[in-house]
Amino acid sequence: MAEKKSKLAEIKTKQTTASVEDFINANTDEQKRKDSFEILKIMQKASGEKPKMWGSSLIGFGNKRYKSPATGREVDWFLIGFSPRKANLSLYLTMDIKKYAGSLKKLGKHKTGVGCLYINKLEDVDINVLKELIDASLNKK
Secondary structure, three states: OOOOOOOOOOOOOOOOOOHHHHHHHHHOOOOHHHHHHHHHHHHHHHHHOOEEEEOOOOEEEEOOOEEOOOOEEEEEEEOOEEEOOOOEEEEEEEOOHHHHHHHHHHHOOEEOOOEEEEEEOHEOHOOOHHHHHHHHHOOOO
């Protein structure tokens, strides 16, 4: 059986040259701004990468080409990232977050998606556990 040929998919959300600081400072919610700058520092230190805007509302660190094992489709995306949404802070950890149930129990108030972690504000969670989850995402194989 022939191996599926990979194809690079064109996605709408791409890295831009917009200012990350300007984007965060434009947020009218003072708590979200403060938390965003703290997450920015945590993710930059963990990844060793400079933050870049992806589309108009995502802040990403690093670059990686992801390949779907089912379709062979490839997309360029960031290693980790976040977005200060109106409803919450959305952290994109690009991993199966549910595999980290033990850490999630210790984290504090949050919700999860497939590879996302949603928190209302940093004071709702244990920062050390959050840092562990970010590191786990970066170090997954």
